[in-house]
Amino acid sequence: MPTQIQSTQQATLEQHLNLQVANWTLLYTKLHHIHWYLSGPHFFTLHVKFEELFTEAGTYLDEIAERLLSIGGRPIATLKETLSTATIQEAKGTQEPNAWVAETIRDFAQLVTELKEARQVAEEAQDGVTEDLLLSIQSKLDKHIWMLQSYLGH
Incomplete structure (x- = not known):
């Protein structure tokens, strides 16, 4: 039987994972929106990049939700819950394409901050599998941030 500390850690971990579920659900739609509404001289480059990003977002959403289920949690599964929980x-x-790229960088940076927090909670709960999953996602986001900043000339 789990101790009170373990139960508290589990509940905290579930909250952090549900924050990720909410943000990735919203981000999937947001990246799709950007993909559809892009225009301008860099359309072909950015159109392909944002398709890659929303496809990846869908994968992360599924992986995090399935991890949440595998540890006994219940992932957020409605738009109302998503919108009330998400931090992005x-x-x-529509916006100028570079503004969307900059906004995507900010969203990814927000997710990296929250992934670090969730990883800390997973470590405290001695859940190395969740910690590894979150680190893998963070690593990809760090690379995307660098690449998008390079695109903007930063």
Whole structure:
């Protein structure tokens, strides 16, 4: 039978994972939005890149939700829960492509911060599998941030 500390750690870990589920659900839609509404001289480059990013987002969403289920949690599964939990904002309207790239960098940086926090909670809960999953996602996001910043000339 789990101790109170283990139960508390488990609940905290589930909250962190559900934050990731909410953000990846929203981000999947947001990246799709950007992909659809892009225009301008870099359309072909960015259109392909954002398709890659929303496809990857869908994969992370599924992996995190399945991990949550495998440890006895219940992933957020409604749009209402997603919107009330997510820490990133929806895409609205259209923007200049570089503004969308910059916004994506900010979203990814937010996710990296929250992934680090979730990894710490997973470590405290002695859940190395979850910790490894989150580190893998963070590593990919770090690379995307670097590449997108390079695209913008930063």
